[in-house]
Amino acid sequence: MVRYNDIDMNNWKEYIDIETDSLWIIDKRDNSGAHSGYYHGNFVPQIPFQLLSRYTKKGDWVLDPFMGSGTTLIEAQRMRRNSIGIEIQKDVAKEALSRIRKENNPDCSAKVCVGDSAKLNFDALYESLGxxxxxxxxxxxxxxxxxxxxxxxxxxxxxxxxxxxLNSFGELIDNTTKHLEKNRYCAVVVGDKYANSQVIPLGFYCMNLFLEKGFLLKAILVKNFGDTKGKANKQGIWRYRALASDFYIFKHEYIFVFKKTK
Structure with missing residues (x-):
């Protein structure tokens, strides 16, 4: 059996920091080391930590096509995973690279690229990385x-x-998972949207894209999130709006885990 993580099942009781439930309650983001919550919309480092613990092993290559502030690559450096981050904004990529270098680990590599993940020539990129x-x-x-x-x-x-x-995201899925090794995993962190007096189930639309492309759905995880920057110090206003209308305030997002079998 091919191993896809470093978990020693002979000592499985020792892994108390690894989640096995589908509901993730994370009280506070990890801002240690190079991590920072400065970038609007970045996710908490605990998410890549959990996913890399379960679905990768030391020396594996991890791709993040929406690198942002570099959260995934920082965690990968800490966990001795090689990593590649793609970011469409040059200034954001430059800032992320400076943070990633603070977590430099000689046992693994981190590559940052500026570009559109839906169109990037991954054949040439991977060839350059060997x-x-x-x-x-x-x-x-x-x-x-x-x-x-x-x-x-x-x-x-x-x-x-x-x-x-969805069409653009579908193109990106095709391009970024083309070189995902067979029987290995990918994960999508996404939330829903409320507009025109209705919920737009963006998470499940994205999930369906993967299913239509032949991926196996392995997990639907629900993670809590606190107040966003746009809603900071406005809890009372949003509670009033929810009670006065017919909606609920979003306090969760999804993490879908898929396996590539084709």
């Missing part, structure tokens, strides 16, 4: 247009319609 495949892909795409990350028309947060978003 690899043929990656062993894990972790995606944290924009939740459509909830946060505008840039003015770049290729940025998913600038897509005009839901169909445009």
């Amino acid at each position: 690899i043929k495949n990656v062993q894990f892909v972790i995606m944290h795409p924009p939740y459509w247009d909830i946060i505008k990350f840039s003015d770049n028309p290729k940025d998913l947060s600038n897509t005009a319609t839901l169909d445009d978003f």
Whole structure:
């Protein structure tokens, strides 16, 4: 049996820091070392820690096509996983690289690229790194247009319609998982959207894209999140709006885990 993590099942009781339940309650983000919550929309480091613990082993290659502030690559450095981060914004990538270098680990590599993950030539990139495949892909795409990350028309947060978003994200899935090793895993962190007096189940739309492309769904994880920057110190206002109307305030996001079998 091919191993896809470093967990020693002879000592399974020792892994008390690894989640096995589908509900993740994370009270406080890890801001140790190079980690920082400065970047609007980045996810907590505990997410890549958990996923890399379960689905990768030391020396594996991890791809993050929405690198942002570099959270995944920082965790990969700490955990001795090789990593590749793709970021569409040059200034964001530059800032992320400076943080990743603070966690420099001589036992692994971290590569940062500026580009559009849907169009990037991964064949050439992987050839330059001396690899043929990656062993894990972790995606944290924009939740459509909830946060505008840039003015770049290729940025998913600038897509005009839901169909445009899903079509563009589908292209990105194809391009970034083409070299995902068979029988290895990928994960998507995504939340839903509320607009025009209705819930837009963006998470499940994204989940269906993977299913349509032949991936096996291995887990639907639900993670809590606290107040966003846009809602900070406005809890009372949002509670009033929820009680006065017919909606609930989003306090969760999804983490979907898939296995590539084709």
